Amino acid sequence: MSRLPEVLAPAGNPAALEAAVLCGADAVYLGAGAFNARRGAENFTLEHLADTVRRCHIRGVRVYLTLNIVVREDEIPQFLADAEAACAAGVDAVIVQDAGAAALLRRCAPSLRLHGSTQMVVHNAEGAKMLEEMGFSRVVLARECSKEEIREIIRSTSLEVETFVHGALCMSVSGQCYMSAVLGQRSGNRGLCAQPCRLPCKAGNSEHALSLKDMSIIG
Structure with missing residues (x-):
């Protein structure tokens, strides 16, 4: 290899x-x-x-x-x-x-x-x-x-x-999240994730508590 x-x-x-x-x-x-x-x-x-x-x-x-x-x-x-x-x-x-x-x-x-x-x-x-x-x-x-x-x-x-090295992270774990499927019958494991974790969800001081920052380890 x-x-x-x-x-x-x-x-x-x-x-x-x-x-x-x-x-x-x-x-x-x-x-x-x-x-x-x-x-x-x-x-x-x-x-x-x-x-x-x-x-x-x-x-x-x-x-x-x-x-x-x-x-x-x-x-x-x-x-x-x-x-x-x-x-x-x-x-x-x-x-x-x-x-x-x-x-x-x-x-x-x-x-x-x-x-x-x-x-x-x-x-x-x-x-x-x-x-x-x-x-x-x-x-x-x-x-x-x-x-x-x-x-x-x-x-x-x-x-x-x-x-x-760059891109979106899943709120759960890629391939394991069922949030989109449960909330809107759009399964991420079927290529149809609606990304509900990106919607406003307040917790503490965060207005988007479920929305992770994109990963970037290019450096």
Whole structure:
């Protein structure tokens, strides 16, 4: 496994993708279809995914497709069809949250690289080893991990280890919060989080007591 750092940027639409590529990202992750955790973003289409991947590969940029929501049983045929489209397009890996969906992909597309989503809440060496045994290539750690915890996980696994350096933190833990689902039937684990924790909620001197600051460890 390469120990060189990879700068990975989100690409929620073609403009963001172009910006990431031009600014020197080594890789991008993006959603296409209905199985990504940012279903409210502009995203991309499976129809044009192959062309998108080709354009990135010409610039030396890897493409990771997000298939990172919990998948219902009745959705499995479409999920596998989307995975087939990802393989045909030549994506470099897919990011998944659902362990059952990952098992299906290992059986149906054994050569497809799997990245364990941050929503799998892997926060220790035991979790990373479990993903390694399941055939994953990379673990995207829980955003709540400390530097010491990240270091210990890296020492304990042969997986590639990815960690966020900037972006929103979840009031609960990414992948474990049900607030949006309970209050508005919009599950974050289905890519539809309404972010109710960002709404005014007074406690003490805070007017937004549930709204965490974005993380920024770029320095």
